[in-house]
Each structure stands twice: as C-alpha cells, then as structure tokens.
Amino acid sequence: MTGYRGSASRRSIVKGALAAGISLPAMSAFLTACGSKTSSSGAVKIPSPDNPVTWPLSKANQAIAAGQTPKAGSTLRIYNYADYLSPRVLKDFEAKYGVKIRLSTFNDADEALTKVASKDLKFDLYFPSYDSLGKLIGADLLRPLTHDYLTNYDNLWPSFHDPWYDRGARYTVPYTIYTTGIGWRTDMVDADIAGMDNPYDVLWDTKYAGNMAILDDWHTAMSMVLLRNGIDDINTTSTKDLDLIRTQILDLRSTMRPKVTISMYTDMPAGQYGLAQFWSGDAINTPYYLPKNVDPSVMRYWFPSDGKGEIDNDLVVCLAQGENPVAAHFFMNEILDNDVAGKNFGFTGYQPPLNKFTPSTLVSQGYLPKTLQTAVVEPQDFKVGFPLLQLPAASDTAWHQVWQEFKAGG
Amino acid sequence: MAEADDRRRPPGSRLIWPLLALPGTVWLALLFVAPLYVVVAILFGGTDPILREPVPVWNPLDWDFTQFTYVWDHIVGSRPFFRPALVRTVVYVTIATLGCLLIAYPVAYFTARFAGRWKGVLLAALIAPFWISYMMRMLAWVNLLQTDGLVNRALSAGGLFDVHVDWLQGHAATVVLGLMYGYVPYMILPLYAGLDRAPVRMLEAARDLGASRWETFRRVTWPLSRSAVVVSLLVTALPMLGDYFTNDLLSGSPSTSMIGNLINNSVLTPGQTGQAGAFVLIILVVSVIPMVLYVRSTRSGADLMS
C-alpha cells in the first residue's frame, strides 16, 4: 500500500510538470496579454544646476481647475519619511479644513518609488527629492500644479521660485533644505573634527571603531567617500571613481563596524554611538531627544566652511493617482505659511527655504543652540554646494551594485 | 474491506471527499504554487527602462539569465560577496537552533515528567509567547539592550562596575541570542508533546535495574524522543532561514546580514527585484532538501504524503 501511494505521488509530480511545460507557451501568450502593470516609454531627462529642465506638461494628467475648496470629510493621503511632518501641523490642518489626513511612511526612497509606481495606493502627496523627478515624470505619475492655490508661494526664497530642476515650478514645491556633514558628541568623541585638515577622515579613524554610523542611503553615503578624496563630482559615472568608492567603503565596513541607519537623531542622543554622518536637520533635532541631564551643547555638526559639500532640498509633489488633488494643493500651500512652517521645523529640525527663517533668527528665536549654528543652510550655500542628482541608468545600476555588495556584509 | 462497504453506500457519496478538498486545493494552486512560477518569470525576466521595475517573461524560451547569472557569479565566482551572508545564515541558524534545543529539552522534559500539579500553569506559561507578539518581545529586548538600558545598568551592579557594552552595534552574539529568544517557544511544544508520550514505565524500569540518571537518559529517554527532536529542530530552523527583521532590530550593521536581508534589501529596489527571486529560490531548494530527507526516513512522513 505504501509503495503504491509513494509511486503515485512521484508520477503525479512528473506528469504535472510535463503538463505545465506543454501548456506554458500557450499560457505565456495569455499572460503577456494580461500584462504587467508598469509600462513607460521615452527617454529620461536629467536636470542639474548647469542644465535646467522645463518638464513637459502631462497629457494624461490635467491640472485641476482653480477656485475649489476641499470637500469636508474627504481624506488626504500623504506618503512621506517617518518623523518628517509634525503631528501638530497635521491635526491643525484637519481641524481647519475638515479633511482627514492619512499619513503613510517609508524608510527608504527606493522602496517608496516602487510603491508609488504601483498606483494601487492612491497617495495624493509624495515627498521625493529631485533625483527621482525624471523617473516620476517619465512614468507620468505626477499632476501639474495649479499655482492659483499656492498663495503663500512668495514666502519662498527667490532662488526657489524657479528652480533648475523644474523650470516654471510646474510639478514641485520645495519642502526642506539640508546639508550632509558629520555630527558628533563632544562627551563621546574628543577629536577636534572641525579643525582637522580632512574631517571626513575621522570616519575611518579606528579609534572610533564600533562607535560610529553612516547614513542608510546609497548615494549620500557613497558620495561622502568621493568628497573625502577631494573628488567634487559626486554624480560621477567614472568607473575608476566607483572602484575607489568600493574599496574605501568596504574598508570602512570591516575596520569601523558602522551602524547603517537613518535614525541618528535618536540614537546619538541616546548614547548608542558618538560619531556619525549626519543630515543637518537631524543634527538640529538632536537636542529634543537628549536626556534631561545632558547639556545640549555636546552635540556638534560640521559641514565644509567653504560650502563645498553635499547640499539638497526635498520636494512635495502631487501624484496623479490621488483622489483629492484640491486638498493636496491646500496642504502644499499651508506648509508654505510661515507659522505652520515654523511649527513643522520645530518638530522635524529641517529648515524650510522661507524668507522669514534666516540663520540669525533661528538662533535668536531659540530653534537651535549656538553650537549647532553650522547646521543652518543659507541661500549662497546652494551656489557652491554639490547636489545629489539622478544618475544615468547604467551608472545607477553600477552604484547600486556597489551598495548591494556593501550591505551584504563581508 | 473498504471496497465492500463502498458498494453498500449510495452512488455519488464518494464525491463528497473531493468536493470537500477542492476549495483548499484550488486555493493552494492559485495562491501558493502559481506565484512560484511568477517568481521564476521575474527572475528570468527583464526590467522596465524608466522605473527599473521588473517585467516578467513567461515563455521559458524567451528567458533572460542575466539576473540569475549575476547572483550565481557573486556566490561562487571571483567576487563572491553574497557568499558571506549565506554562510552566516547557516552558522547563525545552526547555533541558534542547537542553543534552543539545549534550553528547550530540559524545560520540556521537566514539564512532561516532573511538573505534577503545576503542569497546567507551566503549559500556559510556555504557550504564552505564542500570543505575545514577536515584535513586542524583540522591542522589549531592544529597549533593554540599549547603551543606557537595563541590561547595562544591571551588569554595572548599581555602580560597582561601569558596563557600557554596545549590544546593538552589529554583534553576531546579539543576533543569535535574539533568534534563540524568538524561536525557542516553537521548539518547546513539539518536544513536550513527544516527551509526554514517552512511556514512564521504561524509565522507571531502567532506574530499578540500576542505571544512573545519565545512562537512563542516554539509553532510554533520548532514543524515545529522537523523532520529536527532529520535528522540533525542523520547525524551529526552517522559519529562521527567512528571518531578516531580528537582524534589522538588534543590529543595524551589514556585517551580520543574513539571506533574509539580501532578499529584503533587493526586493523593493528598482533593478534588483529579480535578484530577490534568485535568493528566494535558493531558500526553496535549501528548505526542501531536509524535508525530503525527513519524509523518506519516517513512516509518519510517508503517511502524511499520501
């Protein structure tokens, strides 16, 4: 009995496999017709400060008509990084317009792009950076903006009214500005990092092995290696530069045992490590998370004094898949309001590019201690700093492969 | 015998069994078996040029082996940077499973044989971790293991020493202990079930005949519990293979990454989704082998198969 049962199951597997093999070509034709979801065409333009781009207006996604108000009781779906929008700002908006806000968060920009591209989730607002703008517009995921709703637009710095990555501001509104540098605690790290010849070297100093972290973002982390070596083109396509990055970042992994994360703003105040690659907004945010018995002046941030470091701004875009574009426009306008932006800044630590927020006012109004003044971004920084741009496809793949090798552990 | 009874039954009565089994069978076929082919089609497929999302290729004749070759080359080729993670997975899972066994066996044995009137309470306490969320238990440990957390404070013995170990900074030991903590409840129940079944008379007989505790264990208890041990080892080790979140929570460092992390890092990264399919297939193959071996070696396995 057992033998019969055993052989029947073996035979059934083989027969089933044969049947599957024979019918597969037929099935494949059917499935190709059923099709996959993503279908995009056309070349991708890559904007840069030397090569500004005016995006074509989408034919499929029309801008909404002016003069509408958000429908009370409707839902506004926002997709953003965790801890990147003040809960107070959201609650105030809900109360003011009677709209319910549903905030979903992501930890990783690549992952977010995949979810947005699937269009299932119908987000209204998304907070990317300009390095994915080409892909978003190429895949026709964005809705052109109706500027009639953006009455607070003049609050923005003049240099952001007509940005190089979106001439005419057809699709984007700037959200926050920040630099990427090095943050440390003076009570855990005794080096004078700001005074060093090449402060980036401290991230490879084995004295701090096991006591440091780098940012879990492939482009940000790998560009830091280039800047350490005096290479200014952080969007390089050169394979020689990429090999250099690979060697040094793998060396970092094995000698320094870094934590790879984006939670520096809570980890360092909690004393998990004393030295890390830092975003300026996170640095400004750290005093909030320090325990009561620790003096906020232990937190320090360094960025090149000549301004030649990584500098970026995040954006807000209106996704075409969303079902509440009117409320989306009202929200975009709301965060351009000086008071609301101030509240948001108080929570996130990330500076809004609004005229009212200058370095002196930020310190004098108590938004940040004097020791973190280096974390403030000024308009002229954008003239000399290096933004993280979108890379051409082949180069992007090569960079991602190095990052994959890094994250696979050694 | 069965055939004689069948002739007495009304016609059409034999349809009831296939009808009962059909919904479940169709469900598994559509949602378990067929999606495995989708994984294969994506692994051997291409990527969309703009968003680099995966594009599946259904016809085996059109399959593109680039993604598979890329993964394979980086496991066995000249720059095998995926291999350390695979080796680490095997090492961590083996150590964690054996560690679980060392803890689970005495506990299960005690509960089965010596618990007496406390048996119900003990069983309830042992079952408790099943409905305490795994994440809650891991979160509890993350809080305790923080540099300013209770573990360091307890080890500092109230100021006698100054212990400031960074438990969460990429230590393999933390990850293995975390795996053990998370999965040991899965091992205790099957072990308990098996040990509970062991005839007490044999043990008492061995003792009466003068065997020492160790001899009794080695020559009577252990052989009787062997099949339960094998089942519990499988039930504990196999889920560990796909685990990535224990490593993410207890160690932010790439130096402790497992195959689950390789999958998690690539599955939603544009351009690397197909590679996730390759790792998934590796796990499939590795899991199926012990299962096949187990099924061939035990009668109960054969009964289950038919």
Added chain:
Amino acid sequence: MTNPVAWYRNPWRKPWVLGAVTVGYLLWSLLPVAVAVLFSFNAGRSRVTWQGFSMRWYYGDPLRSVWHDSSLHTALTHTLWLGVLATVITIPLGVAMALGLDRWRGRVPAGANLAVLMSFVLPEILIAVSLLFVATVLVSPLELGTSGQVAGLVTFQLSYPVVIVRARLLTIGRDYEEAAVDLGASPFGAVWRVLLKMLLPAIFASAVLVFADVIDDFIIVRYLSGDSTTEPVSVKVYNTARAAPTPALNALTTLLLVASLLAVSLGFLAFRVLTRGEKNAAGLDVFTGEA
C-alpha cells in the same frame, strides 16, 4: 542523604537542576515583556528610564497616545480584523481539506498533499515575495492591502488545520462514521453529526493557533501592506522602532497582548462549555496536538 555523593547518585531525588532551568527559562522569556508593559505607563518619553506613572501614552497625550494617534489605534484594529478574517477563512477551508484529503485517493490529492506539506515547511518569506510580485507586477485581483494580506495569511496558515485535523483523524479512525452510516445516516450526515463533533478539540486548537499566528505575523503582512491603514501592529513596531519610538509603542503592544489574551481565554472557555461532559474534553494538552 547526608552523603553528597549518595545524594547525587540517587535516581529518585527531586529534579532541582531541571526545575531551576525551567524557572530560569520562564523568567528569561517573560520578564522582558513585563518590563515593556511596565514602561508603557511611563510618564516621560523614555523607554528605559522610569519617570513616574501615567496613562499618558494610552489616552492622555493629545497627539501621540494610542487613542489620539490614528496610525497607532488603526494598527491595533487592523491586526485584530486580519486575525478574525484569516481565521474564519482558514479553518473551514483547512478542515474540509483535511477531511477530503484523508479519504480521496488519486494523483490530484497526492499533489495537494505535497503542496500542503511544502507550505507548512517553507519559510514565510517565499509566500510573501511571490504574492508581492503577483500583487504589484501582474494585473490581478490581488492588491496590496487587506485583500493581499488575507490571501497571503490564509495561504501560509492553511497547512495548520490540515495537519492537526488529519493527525486527529488518524487517531479516531473510521469506526464511528461507519457505525453512523450503518444506522442510516448519509455520508454527509455522518461527517457533519459525528465526525465533526469528535474533531472539535482539534478544530478549536487549530483556530486558536491560526489566530495567534496571524496577529503575530510580520513578513507577509509587511510586504503586502498598502498604506498606513493596512499596517498591523507588527509592522508599526518594526517601522517605529527603527525611527523614534515613544512609550506609545509599548502601550500599543500591551493593548494587543490584552486583546489576544482575552480572545484566547474566551475561546478556551467557549470550548470548555461546548465539550462539557464529553470524553474529549481536554485541558491545555489540546494545543500540543495530544488530545
């Protein structure tokens, strides 16, 4: 007993070592959870330093407590809803499959058996990734969100009732059924009125196991989650623990703990009431597949 060597060699002495190991294990297993529950009542923002007792994180804090933060209490309700949905679908499907596969002979059921065994043995991440591909890459009725999550959960859990009920069927044998048929019942009636009653402990045990497993699930529900309204507690904890967690997270997990404890206790009480006086009435043994 005064001679320590004799004491050590005595095969009938009390098992102090084993007992100590068991108690030690229970403490190691449950104390961290107790500490986490304790800190959910912390008055301050810290999860490691006690700053006084407060219900702030449950309902007090107007922005970040579980009551006021919609992402937190939605996670709780969504988890319980997934638990109920998945259990309600899995148990009938699984029990029917167990009954059918036990009696049906042929190549299709052999294949089905193989599929059940594989889904029981293979790591969850396989099902999660394959269904993620189906949901995102194919045009299919499967979507990210509750429908995708339930589909994945049922697929993963289906093998539990099948395995548990079949084990019990082997023990029961066919005598009762055949007796019922001899006494005039239809085959369907024999199953419904006789067999199912005898299988009740196994069905109940698998329902509790499936429910507990579903509300604890992480890998499948994370990959198949849509926006924040379809994030269960496990995903919320994972996302927040790697950012800036507050004791509200401890409060959320404590509430889930209480909810699942209530569910399991209610179910167990119901089971005791239903099988009162019957030979099959069993204690906690039923969870180990023994009853």
